[in-house]
Amino acid sequence: MLVLSRKIGEKIVLDNNIIVTVVSVSGGRVRLGIEAPPGIPVVREELLHRDQAAGMTTSRREPQLASAF
Numbered sequence: 376m377l378v379l380s381r382k383i384g385e386k387i388v389l390d391n392n393i394i395v396t397v398v399s400v401s402g403g404r405v406r407l408g409i410e411a412p413p414g415i416p417v418v419r420e421e422l423l424h425r426d427q428a429a430g431m432t433t434s435r436r437e438p439q440l441a442s443a444f
Contacts, residue, residue, distance in 0.1 A: 382397065395408070396410075
C-alpha cells in the first residue's frame with residue numbers, strides 16, 4: 376500500500392486518467408473528489424462488498440452517481 380500526505384486541493388493521478396482530489400478535511404473525515412472516465416466505475420468499498428454478497432457484480436449494476444457534497 377502506498378501512503379501519501381496531501382493538502383486540500385492537491386491531487387493524485389492514477390493511470391493517467393483517474394484524478395483524486397482532497398476536497399476538505401474536518402476532524403477525522405476526509406472528503407475526496409474522484410474524476411474518472413465514464414467507462415470506469417467508482418464504487419465505495421462497502422457498497423461493493425454488499426453487492427458481492429447479494430450476488431451482483433459492478434459490471435451488472437448501473438453506476439450510481441454520488442453527490443458532490
